[in-house]
Amino acid sequence: MSMWVFGYGSLLWNPGFEPVEAVTAHLAGYHRSFCMLSIHHRGTVEKPGLVLALDEADASCTGVAFRVAEPQEDEVLAELRERELISSAYIEKRLPLTLDDGRSVEALAYVINRDHEQYCQYDLETQAQLIARSVGGRGPNPEYLFNTAAHLGKMGIEDPDMDWLVERVRALG
Numbered sequence: 001m002s003m004w005v006f007g008y009g010s011l012l013w014n015p016g017f018e019p020v021e022a023v024t025a026h027l028a029g030y031h032r033s034f035c036m037l038s039i040h041h042r043g044t045v046e047k048p049g050l051v052l053a054l055d056e057a058d059a060s061c062t063g064v065a066f067r068v069a070e071p072q073e074d075e076v077l078a079e080l081r082e083r084e085l086i087s088s089a090y091i092e093k094r095l096p097l098t099l100d101d102g103r104s105v106e107a108l109a110y111v112i113n114r115d116h117e118q119y120c121q122y123d124l125e126t127q128a129q130l131i132a133r134s135v136g137g138r139g140p141n142p143e144y145l146f147n148t149a150a151h152l153g154k155m156g157i158e159d160p161d162m163d164w165l166v167e168r169v170r171a172l173g
Helices: 070-084 124-133 141-154 160-172
Strands: 003-007 021-038 049-068 090-099 104-112
Touching (some): 049 141
């Protein structure tokens, strides 16, 4: 059985490995949301940024399913855990995806832990303010937003909130 990884945020443009296959995929029961304070990668404890997480909802999320080369599965899993589980804000789950070509696969996905102190729900203006001013170990928070929005656009995925955030963060910059 192949190892698949679901990308919905930075994994879309920086999976950290060379996938054998990349297919547009849909995950039911979750939506992409700027609901996680970033205190390592795109912000600090003193000035947290915001990153995307999968949040349970009566919705669906479109992203990319990446198939990992079998000989690299252990290495990729270790690298993803080091990257994504830097704090306990994400929960690693295996979730069912429907691929655009009709296949169904189970994929590794990182879902927000709503009980964690990094979980948040802010209005769009507050999100923009946090993103505009934050920098972490992997770079500026606006870069994360812009790269993710650009990749969603290339995939034809419309996200009016993300489009608004891009324009507002640019105006704040």
